Amino acid sequence: MSSPEYLYLIAKPVGRETELIRAESLALTGTWPDELGIAVSNRFTDTARGAYVLANVEILLSVSSKITLDLLYQQICQLGLQGHNFCVRIIKRPKKIPLSFDQFEVANQIGVRIDGPANLSKPEMEFWLIITPRRFWFGLKRSISDKQWTHFNKRPHTTSSSLPSRIARAMVNLTVNPGDRLLDPCCGTGTILLEGANMGLQVFGCDLNLKMKEATRKNLAHFGLSGAVVLADARQISSTTFGHPFNAIVTDLPYGISLVKDEERDRQILANIRMLAPRATFVSVRDLSQDLENLGYQIETIVQVPKHDRFVRQVFVTRSVSG
Numbered sequence: 001m002s003s004p005e006y007l008y009l010i011a012k013p014v015g016r017e018t019e020l021i022r023a024e025s026l027a028l029t030g031t032w033p034d035e036l037g038i039a040v041s042n043r044f045t046d047t048a049r050g051a052y053v054l055a056n057v058e059i060l061l062s063v064s065s066k067i068t069l070d071l072l073y074q075q076i077c078q079l080g081l082q083g084h085n086f087c088v089r090i091i092k093r094p095k096k097i098p099l100s101f102d103q104f105e106v107a108n109q110i111g112v113r114i115d116g117p118a119n120l121s122k123p124e125m126e127f128w129l130i131i132t133p134r135r136f137w138f139g140l141k142r143s144i145s146d147k148q149w150t151h152f153n154k155r156p157h158t159t160s161s162s163l164p165s166r167i168a169r170a171m172v173n174l175t176v177n178p179g180d181r182l183l184d185p186c187c188g189t190g191t192i193l194l195e196g197a198n199m200g201l202q203v204f205g206c207d208l209n210l211k212m213k214e215a216t217r218k219n220l221a222h223f224g225l226s227g228a229v230v231l232a233d234a235r236q237i238s239s240t241t242f243g244h245p246f247n248a249i250v251t252d253l254p255y256g257i258s259l260v261k262d263e264e265r266d267r268q269i270l271a272n273i274r275m276l277a278p279r280a281t282f283v284s285v286r287d288l289s290q291d292l293e294n295l296g297y298q299i300e301t302i303v304q305v306p307k308h309d310r311f312v313r314q315v316f317v318t319r320s321v322s323g
């Protein structure tokens with residue numbers, strides 16, 4: 001039997017977050033999305049953690065959308081599917097694709113070709129028919145994004161320099177593996193740590209500012225999440241500050257008004273934390289590439305995330321080179 005293939009539904013790669021959408025798709029699915037926001041891969045990833053990678057469907061059938069509906073039903077029937085409290089959903093990409101048929105009738109016709117009880121209000125299994133201009137993809141939904149960033153954006157403690165939660169989640173996805181120990185050495189109100197803790201990672205944070213450290217602690221507690229947060233200077237922390245080594249660092253470097261002074265502070269932070277984890281991702285409003293290379297970081301990817309024309313965040317995904 002051939003190994004299963006998965007279709008990932010991804011946020012449409014358009015607009016200001018296009019580069020981040022594409023980077024997250026590559027990190028989670030191993031492949032780029034097409035212009036409709038679809039990626040097909042034989043890698044399985046649970047998309048509950050996805051920021052822009054929204055759903056994973058195990059492909060059972062892929063056929064040209066030029067075939068007749070009767071032929072489509074026949075091929076689905078030949079799969080001999082067994083369902084239990086299942087439903088059939090129709091997904092259109094693009095959303096406004098014109099259809100020459102009633103989509104609810106199609107869902108119904110597919111449903112009668114699957115054995116077992118249907119349950120439209122509380123389904124335990126969902127079969128999805130994804131309709132695109134060129135193909136019908138039919139499969140079993142395996143996972144969807146929990147979209148938890150929408151709640152984290154409404155956390156009790158936040159500041160004007162806080163990172164949007166969806167961007168924070170994508171940065172974590174570009175960096176970590178399941179089970180990692182994640183450090184944010186400039187944690188602010190904890191945007192990055194909330195995402196990491198929600199994914200089941202062990203999270204650790206520090207901030208120089210007591211108010212910020214407390215904000216992170218309270219935000220984590222507000223959502224019933226745990227993490228170790230201390231008052232500390234990222235220029236001085238060491239692997240003994242938390243008593244454990246880390247697998248990954250993700251951080252949003254401080255923004256400041258005095259460029260020269262701040263650049264020096266950033267360099268000191270980057271130099272001090274370099275050996276604390278083998279993988280690190282930084283976001284900054286200035287180009288860190290020269291500093292990172294001088295300090296021995298190996299840059300894997302740089303992703304531009306413009307907020308508007310005059311404010312562009314740059315995400316640097318790196319690996320540490322020893323020595």
Ligand SMILES: C[S@@+](CC[C@H](N)C(=O)[O-])C[C@H]1O[C@@H](n2cnc3c(N)ncnc32)[C@H](O)[C@@H]1O
Nearest residue numbers: 162163186188189191207208209233234252254
């Ligand atoms: C851009 S903010 C982080 C915002 C955070 N990602 C959030 O969403 O709330 C940078 C943080 O770095 C902290 N900071 C500045 N210098 C620091 C240092 N030397 N060590 C640790 N934290 C520092 C600031 O207090 C600030 O909270």
